[in-house]
Amino acid sequence: MPTSLLTHGRVTWTNIVKPTQDDINGLSARYPQFHPLNLKDCLSELEFPKLDHHDDYLFMVVQMPVHDDKAQFSRPVEVDIFVARGTLVTSHSGQLPPLDDLFTQAQKDADARERLMGRGASPLLYHLLDAFIGYNFPLVQRLDHEIHHIEDNLFSNDTRHILNEIALVRRELIALRRILRPQLDVIASLATGNWPFIHDDLTLYWGDINDRLKQTQSMLDEHIEVVDGLSDTIDTLASHRIDEVVRVLTIITVLTLPLTLLSTIFSMNVVLPFKEHPASFYVVIAFGVALTAALVWYLRQRRWL
Structure with a gap:
């Protein structure tokens, strides 16, 4: 797909959706300081989350969960980010709603464009990562509601349905934790790094994003413990019911x-x-x-x- 460029003041946001080799060649010509290995990573479907720092730019690989309604669990979606003085480049598959929404807002709304891009490229990066972290909370809250629903129906006679719900929730929790946990090191590196093209006054903001990501990770860990406990409980109940059935059948046989x-x-x-x-x-x-x-x-x- 064609590359979209958005310029406001001294900041240029280059957004590449479903990058091709031609897109990467054009990016290399426009920004010759970008390392070929970083550009090559943009063509890979999934890279492990990382932050590479160079003298005049940062390269980040970030993954965010996107829920697959058909498969009923979240899959990792990658975005590759270059940030330099006055420059932000995002390369992705077009499956990240918060990124698409943010770019559309900046394109269509002058006030949003000023808010997002008016202070530089690194504040724009903060707004982008902030949108990513905020996108995770509804996913976790939905799982929280599903866990409460399971707790309310735990002692119903529909054991098979409850077991199926527990399995789906556990799979989603594990998927979210597996996707989000590697992002902690990336965000922590932003919070502790010192680069001339990253605003010093953003340190607290990186720390805030890091704290929110840790909070999300902690919530997922707690939910997994709760689901494991519910699974043990339903297994105990099912075993007790089976014992009751066997007991009755045994008594009938003996009599x-x-x-x-x-x-x-x-x-x-x-x-x-x-x-x-x-x-x-x-x-x-x-x-x-x-x-x-x-x-x-x-x-x-x-x-x-």
Whole structure:
């Protein structure tokens, strides 16, 4: 796709969506100081999050989670960022709503353009990362609501549905944690680094982003612990219900044993005493009932029933 350039004052924001080799060649010609390896990373589908610092620019690889409604979990979406004095370059697949929204605002709204780009490229980078971190909170809040829903329905009889919900929530939590955790080192490097083209007065802002990212990570860790506890609880409940079913079936089987035994004996092809007696049927039934009653009494005495 064509490269979009947005200039305001002394700041130029170059936004590349679905970069091709021609886009990267054009970027290299426009900014010859960008290292070829960093430019090559822009063509890779997924790179591990990192921050490379050079004499006159920074190169960042940042990943953010984007929820896949069809697959029902979040996938990592990468954005490659170059930041230099008066220059910000973003290269991505076009699947990051906060980045697209921010660029559209800066294009269409003069006030937004001044707010985002009026102070320089590094404050623009802050607004971009701030939007990324803010985009994560609704994902975590949605999971929080789903966990509360599971807790409210934990003791319902629909165990299979609850187990499925727990599995989906756990998978989403693990995916979010796996995506966000590597970003901590990148943001921490911004907060502790000292580069001439990054505003010194942004140190507190980088620290704020780092704290919010840590808070999100902590919330995910807590949610995973809660979900593990809910999973153990539902497993215990399911096991208890299975034990109850097995107990009832076992009792029924045991109680029918006397009648089964008598019917087996009297079906044998041998001469049995009293077989021809006119009341033999009733005697057998009475004897079977008596044995069953005795068995019930014994089980109750043993507190097995």
